[in-house]
Amino acid sequence: MMQSQEFQNEVRHDWSREEVSALLALPLNDLLFRAQSTHRRYFDPNRVQVSTLLSIKTGACPEDCAYCPQSAHYNTGLERERLMEVDAVLEKARAAKASGAERFCMGAAWRSPSHRDMPYVLAMVRGVKAMGLETCMTLGMLDAQQAGQLADAGLDYYNHNLDTSPEYYGEIITTRTFTDRLETLDYVRKAGMKVCSGGILGMGESQKDRAGLLQSLATLNPHPDSVPINQLVRVPGTPLADGESLDPLDFVRVIAVARILMPASYVRLSAGREAMSDEMQAMCFFAGANSLFYGECLLTTPNPEASRDQRLFARLGINSEAIAAAKPAVKTPNTEQTLFYNAMAF
Ligand code: SAM
Ligand code: DTB
Ligand code: SF4
Numbered sequence: 001m002m003q004s005q006e007f008q009n010e011v012r013h014d015w016s017r018e019e020v021s022a023l024l025a026l027p028l029n030d031l032l033f034r035a036q037s038t039h040r041r042y043f044d045p046n047r048v049q050v051s052t053l054l055s056i057k058t059g060a061c062p063e064d065c066a067y068c069p070q071s072a073h074y075n076t077g078l079e080r081e082r083l084m085e086v087d088a089v090l091e092k093a094r095a096a097k098a099s100g101a102e103r104f105c106m107g108a109a110w111r112s113p114s115h116r117d118m119p120y121v122l123a124m125v126r127g128v129k130a131m132g133l134e135t136c137m138t139l140g141m142l143d144a145q146q147a148g149q150l151a152d153a154g155l156d157y158y159n160h161n162l163d164t165s166p167e168y169y170g171e172i173i174t175t176r177t178f179t180d181r182l183e184t185l186d187y188v189r190k191a192g193m194k195v196c197s198g199g200i201l202g203m204g205e206s207q208k209d210r211a212g213l214l215q216s217l218a219t220l221n222p223h224p225d226s227v228p229i230n231q232l233v234r235v236p237g238t239p240l241a242d243g244e245s246l247d248p249l250d251f252v253r254v255i256a257v258a259r260i261l262m263p264a265s266y267v268r269l270s271a272g273r274e275a276m277s278d279e280m281q282a283m284c285f286f287a288g289a290n291s292l293f294y295g296e297c298l299l300t301t302p303n304p305e306a307s308r309d310q311r312l313f314a315r316l317g318i319n320s321e322a323i324a325a326a327k328p329a330v331k332t333p334n335t336e337q338t339l340f341y342n343a344m345a346f
Contacts (some may be wrong), residue, residue, distance in 0.1 A: 010041075013221040015261055020211040020218070023257045028249060032287055035256035038263045039288040046319050049266055049291040051136065052101035054092050055299040056124065057083045057117075061109035063140075063175045065163075067200055069235040069300050070109040076237035078300055083108070086120055090127045096295065099306060100320065103134035105159065107299045111176070112141040118149060125153040136196060141176065141184045147191035157226060158188040159196040165212025168205050178216075185220065194225040198270065201254055202232035202246035210254055218261035226291065227258055227265050231272025233301045248276070252283045259288025266291040274302050278312050285316065 059080035069076040138159035199213045268291035
């Protein structure tokens with residue numbers, strides 16, 4: 001990543017709602033050109049960061065997030081699972097590393113971690129870190145002490161999303177506030193960890209709400225290091241199961257504006273890729289997305305198969321050093337696999 005003074009001056013934290021709305025409303029070609037130009041000043045345009053997700057505690061969450069299959073308020077048929085054993089988590093992390101992940105993200109369906117669970121969670125961080133993987137966790141709200149403990153254990157990133165605009169937030173979640181979320185992010189930052197924070201599109205929000213989410217993220221100082229943009233995965237049983245589908249080009253616009261507003265941050269094309277065409281994902285990368293979740297499962301819902309992503313990367317000439325390094329030795333020529341791996345030998 002380029003870090004020169006000239007470019008650092010471009011990183012602003014005073015974006016107004018009007019400026020963000022105006023960017024969202026640009027003709028698409030102008031918006032994409034601007035986003036891609038910005039992207040190239042900070043990042044290798046053909047390089048995508050790859051993370052793997054694991055649900056370490058699944059379902060029965062006391063919160064009422066309207067999008068979430070893990071909320072105990074809705075009947076989604078999800079089987080609840082207690083906090084995983086530390087060794088089982090480490091085994092999954094080892095497999096993720098072998099298949100090319102650079103960062104291992106662990107998620108728990110909690111409002112916040114209990115003091116009883118913290119020692120296990122801290123042991124997971126230490127163990128995954130010792131494998132040479134970057135670590136990320138998303139465990140709900142934290143207090144200052146918990147943030148400090150996670151930082152001391154070596155946690156690199158904490159994910160806690162703003163999810164939507166401050167105005168629309170109350171339509172989606174009633175069991176905790178937008179301000180609670182900002183407070184957790186503050187503890188995370190003050191404890192010295194990197195912040196991963198983004199939102200979800202396709203929940204019936206307006207263009208104004210999208211501007212509100214982006215403005216809220218881009219006025220954090222410093223910006224989140226990583227900004228996941230999720231497309232709602234509609235899960236039967238949740239209140240948002242039957243909403244109107246999102247215009248794919250509106251999703252691309254949000255990625256592009258996130259790139260312009262937070263030029264030095266990783267923008268992650270996050271949940272919802274299973275429902276996206278290769279062509280839509282290609283547009284997202286052009287708009288400045290440079291990170292994704294790799295592996296067949298998100299937390300509880302499907303993600304594209306690794307082979308589909310490998311083929312996508314090869315089609316686009318995208319370079320993921322970790323995935324290339326993890327490729328198996330190919331002995332038989334003329335197979336589809338060989339062709340693929342040849343294409344990946346950059
Ligand atoms: N319980 C913790 C919390 O909410 O902070 C951590 C896990 S929670 C599942 C992490 C994030 O996943 C949420 O903030 C939300 O942005 C995203 N998410 C959950 N369900 C989703 C869905 N159906 N579609 C897209 N994103 C979703
Ligand atoms: C984020 O923004 N997206 C990921 C991660 N952070 C934890 C989670 C997506 C979850 C999608 C629904 C599921 O699989 O349960
Ligand atoms: Fe619980 Fe997190 Fe799902 Fe909300 S998003 S219901 S806090 S697991």
